Amino acid sequence: MTDLARIPLNEAARLLRTGAAVPADLLDAVRKRITTLDGTLGCYRWLAPDVAVPDRPPPAAAGPLWGMPGAVKANICRRDWPVDCASRILAGWHAPYDAHAVSQLDAAGALLLGTSAMDEFGMGSSTENAYDLVTRNPWAADRVAGGSSGGGAAAVAAGLAYFALGSDTGGSVRQPAHCCGVVGLKPTYGRVSRSGLVAHASSLDVIGVLARTVADAATVFETIAGHDPADSTSCSDPVAVPNVEIRGTRIGIPRGGWGDVTSAEQQRDLDGALRAMLQAGVEPVEVDLPPLDLALAAYAVIAAAETSANLARYDGTHFGSRHDGPDHGAAARAVRSAGFGLEVKLRVLAGAYVLSDPRGGDLLDRAFAVRDLVCRIFSTALELSDVLLLPTCDGPAFRLGEYADDPVAMRNVDRWTVPVSLAGLPALTVPTGWCVEGLPLSCQLVGRSLDEGRLLAAGSVVEAACGFQLPAEVAT
Amino acid sequence: MNYETVVGLEIHIRLATATKLFCGCANRSGGVPNSRVCSVCLGLPGTLPVLNARAVSLGLRLAAALGADIPEVSIFARKQYVYPDLPRNYQITQWDPPLAVGGALVGGVGGDPWRVPLRRIHLEEDAARLTHRAGADTRIDFDRAGAPLLEVVTEPVLRSGAEAERSVRALQRLVRWLEVSAARPEAGDLRCDANVSVRVRGSAALGSRVELKNMNSSRGVRLAVAYEAMRQEALLAAGGEVLTETRTWDPDRCETVLLRAKEDVPEYRYLPEPDLPPLRITAAEARPALPEAPWTRERRFVSELGLTQEHAAVLTASRAMADLYESVLAEGASARNAAQLLTGEATALARERKTPMVSLPWQAPRLARLVDLIASGVVPAARTRELLVAILDREADPVEEVERRGWTVVIDQDLLGPWIETVLDRSEVQVAAYRGGKRGLLGWFVAQVVTLSGGRADPGSVARLVAARLSERA
């Protein structure tokens, strides 16, 4: 019999509805796996000691998230939880309030288990950049889970949670979904309130969803999306995931194919996904993509600039870890030197460099210009087509420590996800198959702004056609 | 060498909103420190600013009243510097374009007009208040952090501390007039920085610029600018050099003190604020309904009502004052006499009672009748104070009060005659002296008669009758 902890969320919800299971069964099943596996996998940074489990059957109005155990990335605030963003500088800090997305999950009756592992402040693509915890890929112990939402992706893949909230700034939901073989949804920028999401790069940050199926991702997305007056950049448009008829949809393919994807298996899976969609009645359209290298450079500049400002507040004055010093400046330097990891320091310094413009240049303005260009090119592509089919990554999850000495090279991992973030468009990573090394591969679908409905519908087609299955047990 | 001072002002006005600029905390001062703080104004992780729409509309009121151009879109930025008074180590302020551009402060409309063009007006948040305790620690009160400020920046066209003071006063009057800010200097509602430089008169180039900080009143601005100009002139005259630096005004020692040298001036690393979308102002919002401007009203009081410049200035010191004055006129009082009453005895009485003039329970119809009584000579001017007191304390009608107390001026010869005879009878020496040519004694006789009558005798009539009476006996 299939482990209860590993079935899709919507299937588990059916069991609850029919009375075949109660929330305690789900929780027990998940907790059992956490107990046996998390010491190896490192999915959770912290587990809540008390999770209130409803002992009654679901109320009539309950949605599929009712009684459903899930994980929350350690940069999304939950009252009284140690939301430390995997940074020593926030060690011991407890969030004094709930993020909007968390309140929405609460209202839907979800059971939140704890904080999932991540790269410090969301900076990284491997979940190796925490001061204390590395997440391993459930399907190959020597591989990364991807990042920065690696803990949530691994937890969902390995049955340690039915869903997880992640955050995606340049690919931090999609890339770990790709690495772990789960579905990752990065909604349109502004679709989910950022209130309570600890900022990394504010104009790019989006709370996203990691789930086992496209339908599960849609369920969580519908719950957490919507206008929030506490976030001035949150969209007021209504959220609905209608059953979009996929026949007749135009799928955008980069002119000349996915040119610089070097992995043959990745190419094969993209072709397979395209074939599946064509069979479902989708029409292919060739479109132009933004220059990826330029987008990556612009992203580096904008994200670093915003990071350096966002992280300026961590000086030990009135929250977080403290340090004594002869004066405020010295104390702040001491706190920051000891509290931030290398990757964070690199980006903070890069941001300060960008903003102080020491060469009298205009790096930031040029980066904004590139961003406009990226938006325009995507906008044209999404006029000619309805959904774009792109890779999430070029090849499977890399080895732990593979980029330890080359943080710049590691950023190239995000070349297919970053341009989409610059444009604020919704994107969905859907697992497509396995490479010979036994690691999952995926494709990335990109939709029009606010058009998550069509995006998810297209994702379901790919999902059904690929028949992707997770292994029976994790690799240890 | 003949020097000339060049001053530009940056005036920070705390807006009269109920809540802070980006959160729901109360925007007040005083009370227990750190009692008006929340996750947002403390800059805790995960919090986001939400712009206070009221602050924007107050800013637009002032901008429109100053005749500034209001761009359709303005943006917020993060001004970064590390200091414990900034919870996030950056201040959210408006950068380019700001809320408003241009416009001018005007004044002296009664006869000596002046105009100070403005560079920009923008919204920004206040910082926390630091209290450095000598030899001990520093306390941070975040109650002020995030309070809504409007910064008004003048062009560098002022030539003296006095001109700077005049500009600050004009702005103070205007923001109160528009109910944009309470502008209480003692509460820190009005804080000024001044950029001061001196140059050889007639030279076009500006000298090294010194930024003065920490002036909390218009008087402080005048003194600080005057001191700093003197300091710079003395330096130059002695062959020295003025350094570009930031100095702070020490009101106790009445001098400016070095705060930081040029190389220590922070480099602010402005970044467009990603948490706040560009602020869009509609054409209607850019033209708010405004009360008649204080200078317009002041000019009208002089040109249409024939008031002196001084009276017009006093009567337009606040909108409530001008309203009170015009409500008295609306009851039919004559403009000049009403101005005389309000700026004279009524103001003196308010001062005596330590209450703002406009807060006293005057009633326009009663004031108007009092003005009439005095102007028409029915009641002696010496009774004005008592009648004002009766209006305030007993809601007395001045006409009835005068009748009840028998304060009507006596001009009737038959009634004045006995009082005059009594005085002359008991003043033999003075009568002889008068007749001997000391005509200056006439005033003395008049005073005696008016006193005897209990103030009712009309001095003019008495003088005429006494003079006639004394010449007749001779």
Ligand SMILES: [Zn+2]
């Ligand atoms: Zn607050």
